[in-house]
Amino acid sequence: MSDRPLGSVKVANEVIAHIASLTAGQVQGVVGMYPARSRDGHRLLPAGTSYKGVRVDMGTDTLNIELFLIVDHSAHVPTVAAEVQRQVADAIDKMLGLEVRQVNVFVGDVRFPEDA
Numbered sequence: 612m613s614d615r616p617l618g619s620v621k622v623a624n625e626v627i628a629h630i631a632s633l634t635a636g637q638v639q640g641v642v643g644m645y646p647a648r649s650r651d652g653h654r655l656l657p658a659g660t661s662y663k664g665v666r667v668d669m670g671t672d673t674l675n676i677e678l679f680l681i682v683d684h685s686a687h688v689p690t691v692a693a694e695v696q697r698q699v700a701d702a703i704d705k706m707l708g709l710e711v712r713q714v715n716v717f718v719g720d721v722r723f724p725e726d727a
Contacts, residue, residue: 622707627676628665631714634702635678635695636661640686642722647679652719655681674703675713684723692716 635641636658643655644664656664666677676699682691696714703711 622709624667624669625662627667627669627674627703627707627709628662630702630706631665631667631676631678631699632661634699635665635680638691638694638698640683640691641695642681642683645679645681645719647677652679652681655722673712674709675715676703676711677715677717679717679719681720681722682718684721686721688718688721692718 632644636643643658644661645652645654645656646663647666648663664679666679668675668677678695678699680692680695682688695716699714700711703709
């Protein structure tokens with residue numbers, strides 16, 4: 612078997628966004644995502660389109676991710692945000708072998724039981 616490269620592999624930004632949103636959604640305290648483009652924290656995205664709450668910026672050798680979250684009223688926001696950052700970076704590294712430089716978290720709303 613030869614060590615010569617067989618070609619290149621490129622991953623669409625949407626794939627990265629899907630992985631990031633699914634991972635973030637599994638962190639306790641995260642209610643969901645809101646649209647990254649609208650910056651409207653009051654509009655919860657349906658689970659199937661939660662990737663629209665992620666912005667991916669892929670440079671030549673850097674990967675920056677922004678997640679737009681809605682959190683539960685009982686959550687400690689700094690703890691939830693730190694856990695989202697850690698888990699998203701780990702998931703992308705494990706699944707795609709890409710090193711994430713930054714995972715920035717924006718909390719646009721806090722959901723209370725009466726908001727449901």
